[in-house]
Amino acid sequence: MGMIFVVELEGRTYRCKFCKTHLALADDLVSKAFHCRRGKAYLFNNVVNITVGSHMERLMLSGMHTVADIFCCCCGQIVGWKYEAAHEKSQKYKEGKFVLERGRIIDAVDSEFYIDTRPSLSDAEDP
Numbered sequence: 647m648g649m650i651f652v653v654e655l656e657g658r659t660y661r662c663k664f665c666k667t668h669l670a671l672a673d674d675l676v677s678k679a680f681h682c683r684r685g686k687a688y689l690f691n692n693v694v695n696i697t698v699g700s701h702m703e704r705l706m707l708s709g710m711h712t713v714a715d716i717f718c719c720c721c722g723q724i725v726g727w728k729y730e731a732a733h734e735k736s737q738k739y740k741e742g743k744f745v746l747e748r749g750r751i752i753d754a755v756d757s758e759f760y761i762d763t764r765p766s767l768s769d770a771e772d773p
Contacts, residue, residue, distance in 0.1 A: 701730050
């Protein structure tokens with residue numbers, strides 16, 4: 647196995663719950679109205695730092711789809727799936743999009759440029 651290059655995202659991100667690797671930007675979020683066997687799930691236009699499993703036919707609540715499970719590239723945990731093909735015309739918008747399971751991700755705000763606006767005492771002031 648070769649070296650893993652991890653993409654670091656800037657801004658509000660969703661990360662792997664298990665190893666904190668960046669997976670998606672909040673700007674790529676399409677919908678929070680998805681559900682899976684393990685609870686809520688989010689639909690994204692794009693995700694990073696994943697590996698894609700083999701294609702399989704899966705009967706979902708919205709009909710039959712060709713999907714592939716997606717795994718965090720760092721820790722190997724399953725984090726969701728990718729819609730490869732939708733068999734029903736009304737579901738075609740999902741093709742090429744990714745679902746991240748809410749229980750397997752965390753919502754994080756990139757705080758690298760965080761500015762503390764709370765009042766503080768300078769060295770010259772006594773409390």
